[in-house]
Amino acid sequence: MSENSRRPRLDDKPDLPTDAPEFAAPGTNVFERRVYRLQEYTGDGVTIVAFVPAGSIRKARFLAWLTLTNGIDALVVSNYRPSAPERAEMATEVRVPVLADADGSIARTYGFDYSRTAGGRILLIDSTNRIRQVWTGQIDPTDVHRAAKRHLDRSVELILDSATDDR
Numbered sequence: 001m002s003e004n005s006r007r008p009r010l011d012d013k014p015d016l017p018t019d020a021p022e023f024a025a026p027g028t029n030v031f032e033r034r035v036y037r038l039q040e041y042t043g044d045g046v047t048i049v050a051f052v053p054a055g056s057i058r059k060a061r062f063l064a065w066l067t068l069t070n071g072i073d074a075l076v077v078s079n080y081r082p083s084a085p086e087r088a089e090m091a092t093e094v095r096v097p098v099l100a101d102a103d104g105s106i107a108r109t110y111g112f113d114y115s116r117t118a119g120g121r122i123l124l125i126d127s128t129n130r131i132r133q134v135w136t137g138q139i140d141p142t143d144v145h146r147a148a149k150r151h152l153d154r155s156v157e158l159i160l161d162s163a164t165d166d167r
Contacts, residue, residue: 020049036099046126050122051078061095062141064095120139122136124147133147
């Protein structure tokens with residue numbers, strides 16, 4: 001973790017922006033099972049990472065709707081076991097990659113404890129790998145979509161400004 005970043009704590013509004021620590025975990029989507037890495041999803045647009053307890057994964061279905069907007073990607077990280085028989089069903093319903101964090105180590109890196117928070121935690125990570133917004137508990141999908149679009153629009157403005165400056 002870089003010197004300028006601070007790990008978000010549970011029930012804490014972190015000082016933003018914060019660097020998003022890299023992670024890799026086995027997971028599944030509608031088509032395949034493999035190891036997914038955060039860095040595959042950051043760099044272009046914004047990435048939504050949802051930490052959701054295993055029994056609540058189906059509540060993350062709204063993430064598929066968010067990814068219909070060009071430039072928004074999403075991942076679900078959960079404490080389910082990768083050998084769980086329902087994993088394929090979960091991925092089919094959620095329609096974004098569902099990653100196994102059986103021991104909770106990825107969630108702890110981001111200040112989340114699956115057993116202590118109802119609803120989950122959602123992070124909005126921008127194209128520079130910075131955490132821009134955090135939601136904990138019961139989450140309104142419309143709020144997440146608005147924030148993602150706002151950060152996406154800012155990213156496009158910055159790209160256009162830098163292209164103009166290079167002339």
